[in-house]
Amino acid sequence: xxxxxxxxxxxxxxxxxxxxxxxxxxxxxxxxxxxxxxxxxxxxxxxxxxxxxxxxxxxxxxxxxxxxxxxxxxxxxxxxxxxxxxxxxxxxxxxxxxxxxxxxxxxxxxxxxxxxxxxxxxxxxxxxxxxxxxxxxxxxxxxxxxxxxxxxxxxxxxxxxxxxxxxxxxxxxxxxxxxxxxxxxxxxxxxxxxxxxxxxxxxxxxxxxxxxxxxxxxxxxxxxxxxxxxxxxxxxxxxxxxxxxxxxxxxxxxxxxxxxxxxxxxxxxxxxxxxxxxxxxxxxxxxxxxxxxxxxxxxxxxxxxxxxxxxxxxxxxxxxxxxxxxxxxxxxxxxxxxxxxxxxxxxxxxxxxxxxxxxxxxxxxxxxxxxxxxxxxxxxxxxxxxxxxxxxxxxxxxxxxxxxxxxxxxxxxxxxxxxxxxxxxxxx
DNA sequence: CTATAACTCTCAA
DNA sequence: CTAACGTTGAGAGTTATAG
Numbered sequence: 001x002x003x004x005x006x007x008x009x010x011x012x013x014x015x016x017x018x019x020x021x022x023x024x025x026x027x028x029x030x031x032x033x034x035x036x037x038x039x040x041x042x043x044x045x046x047x048x049x050x051x052x053x054x055x056x057x058x059x060x061x062x063x064x065x066x067x068x069x070x071x072x073x074x075x076x077x078x079x080x081x082x083x084x085x086x087x088x089x090x091x092x093x094x095x096x097x098x099x100x101x102x103x104x105x106x107x108x109x110x111x112x113x114x115x116x117x118x119x120x121x122x123x124x125x126x127x128x129x130x131x132x133x134x135x136x137x138x139x140x141x142x143x144x145x146x147x148x149x150x151x152x153x154x155x156x157x158x159x160x161x162x163x164x165x166x167x168x169x170x171x172x173x174x175x176x177x178x179x180x181x182x183x184x185x186x187x188x189x190x191x192x193x194x195x196x197x198x199x200x201x202x203x204x205x206x207x208x209x210x211x212x213x214x215x216x217x218x219x220x221x222x223x224x225x226x227x228x229x230x231x232x233x234x235x236x237x238x239x240x241x242x243x244x245x246x247x248x249x250x251x252x253x254x255x256x257x258x259x260x261x262x263x264x265x266x267x268x269x270x271x272x273x274x275x276x277x278x279x280x281x282x283x284x285x286x287x288x289x290x291x292x293x294x295x296x297x298x299x300x301x302x303x304x305x306x307x308x309x310x311x312x313x314x315x316x317x318x319x320x321x322x323x324x325x326x327x328x329x330x331x332x333x334x335x336x337x338x339x340x341x342x343x344x345x346x347x348x349x350x351x352x353x354x355x356x357x358x359x360x361x362x363x364x365x366x367x368x369x370x371x372x373x374x375x376x377x378x379x380x381x382x383x384x385x386x387x388x389x390x391x392x393x394x395x396x397x398x399x400x401x402x403x404x405x406x407x408x409x410x411x412x413x414x415x416x417x418x419x420x421x422x423x424x425x426x427x428x
Numbered sequence: 429c430t431a432t433a434a435c436t437c438t439c440a441a
Numbered sequence: 442c443t444a445a446c447g448t449t450g451a452g453a454g455t456t457a458t459a460g
Contacts, residue, residue: 041446044447061446194439198439253450257448351448
């Protein structure tokens, strides 16, 4: 249970994906490394060397290919299994430092540090940092403050080495005057919750720094923007409005969508993709012990290719009865696909969504009993796939997936997740 | 007209 | 040789629709 007056620490791994790749290959020390999104599409992580070259986050890989070659940048496809495994290890270590921890994303967590003041919060932060470095070889930064939004900002300062942070920044120990001058120097766009759209609007009103937003009139912020931004203002003043969420609530919707490795034209290939995605989504659904009451299928051509005919369509089907059975969900999904498929287009992406989700135990079975749902079969399916790897046991409709599967031309070995990925020792 | 549903926009990692 | 541009989830706000 979080303490009544919490002190938040935000611990965030530096360049997480890129650092994971470097970890298992000493030759990459000092080498610029990028990690690419699914399909080797965009740059989603950059090592410090790449950031120094001025390569922006999110840029399509093909656009910087030449530049990358010039600078000897090494690119990796996303190796999600590796990052998830390293993430789990990081979170296990972090959990040793506080009974109250919220895993916020794959590379960051909020910790409640109330009660550790006697050690010195900054000192405690340094211990966290050192232990993760020593045990896992990963660099993290720690931001400490009285609200989540401020802890995020403190983390930003730690990363940018503002206020002599050196990896740890504790706002709770800073004087009001020092805070003022620090927040004066930080762009309002750095604030958690201020994104692409909000930043220019704030700028137009003369709110350009974090300090200006903090000192803005909360009521007029609410009137002109939203309750969300008003909450941000209060958080910036040190009033905690966002609580630590230790247990992740069950998802209200579950999505699985992916771009294809190559354009897809045939219904059959699309069908394989949709069946695979629905399988994956159903697996997630069963993991949280829920049922879905509606299925959406979405297909689209590339939004970037202006010369080809464009088409996109999504249809949602409310189910006669909520279910978590892959076979039933696949049947509904393929029914939708048949309805929305138009021949003659170069499809770039497909996706499925499960919604109208409810806990299995709250579900009222229909009068005539579940229509073909086989809970035991699904449990067996999940057990086999978790033991032998995802996709070991599949629906027939999923096919072998050659045409549409995503490109991963720069995949690193599964260092921590597969025996074959272990680095070998050369005899000499 | 109101209450709700459906959809759109924004943000984040 | 050319073309090539991520995924998932939440929540607020707005618009459409039913009664």
